[in-house]
Amino acid sequence: MQGPPRPPLTIASEPDDEHQACLKALTAIGATFKEIARIDDGNGCGIGKPIALSSPLPGIEFKPEGQMRCEAALALAQWMKESVIPSAAALDNGKIVTINQASTYVCRLRNNASTGKISEHARGNAIDVASFTFENGKTIVIEPRREDPTLTGAFQRAASASACLYFTTVLDPESDAAHESHFHLDVIERNGGFRYCH
Template sequence: MRHSAGMILLSVLILSGASLPRKGPVPVPKPAVPGEQATPTPEPKPGVPPKGAEINGKTAAQPGAEKKEEAPGDTTKDDSVEEIFLPVKEESAEEHATCLADLKALGGTFTDSKRIDDGKGCGIDKPIRVTAILPGVALKPEGTMRCATALALARWTKESATPAAATAFGPDTRITALNQASTYVCRLRNNATTGKISEHAHGNAVDIASFTLGDGRTIAIQPRDEDGTLTGAFQRAVTATGCLYFTTVLDPGSDAAHETHLHLDVIERKNGYRYCR
């Protein structure tokens, strides 16, 4: 009878939806022990702000986050930021003397000039004034620049531009002048009112507007990407070879500011990176 009564009670509980207690005793929360303290929250390391904290109006980054490194030769920096003007860079007297000797050996015509310091980062420590880049190849008008710039220009003219002209226009063709639009000038890039200082302001750059040939013809620099003539081929050839001598070459296809000349400069970049467009 006792067994039957127990079964009947169990059936009633199941039908009513009541839940049976778990097997074993129900765990009871452990009472606090007098004098025992809770586990303390870890304090942030000295000098490391907690994530999300504001410092000078900016949210702190997560501790341990690494700063992204700039790629060598990156040219996508924001040029709207004002340039931090540095003093005119002093040049090695020994390197300058070697450069002058190399330029003279190629037949360049030049004179030393006084140190230029126009303020705002503009200037050349050891400038030269160039009148002819090679024997029989004038620089018109004469221009002021660093020797390194003039030497690169002389080598490019002798080893690349002159052979390209002979191939394009006949074996007896000579280049008699490089017509420049700008050498040293104290200004920002692309003559902007804000942004970075131009390499022209350091004596590192020269803009070539045209070539004069021995027969009197002038080959002007202009957009020629779709020019199927030998003149177009000549311009594309000298532009491409320019990157062998200069670290920056900008032609009419690079942007609107260079539609009428080749910009050539010898700026030094990380790991010898060159920018040629």
């Protein structure tokens, strides 16, 4: 027996006042971005009010430019400003000049699976950070560093731990094989404000 047809997945609505407040905060923090046309790729993939982010903070490039919801970009900028940049000061590599991202908006299921739940990347809520490049030319790649006793290991662990103050999901190289080479950061809303940090 077949039940009623499931309603088609739709793009989450973004209240205009919240979106405008977010754009204002993103501008005030010094991000470089542009508003782009609504993205609707069907099956619930898309962003109602997307932006293309090229720099979350003055002097820091986001490469390649990424499409996402304003809320994800603002969380990235705040995390960088308040946690990652201060932590990086101990490394003696100079300032962070580039965040190298592996994925922002893309229409796919979680972990690129063929069945299952839609990824937060498909809603514009997620950013995968692969590495940070510093002004001295050094790049710190995100990789398993739980036992790494160096300053680089401490920096990555601090960045991962602090990300959960800004994002509602944080998956790092210690979480599973699918995340060995990046931080997955997203702003999915869960019941009761629950956060998943691993």
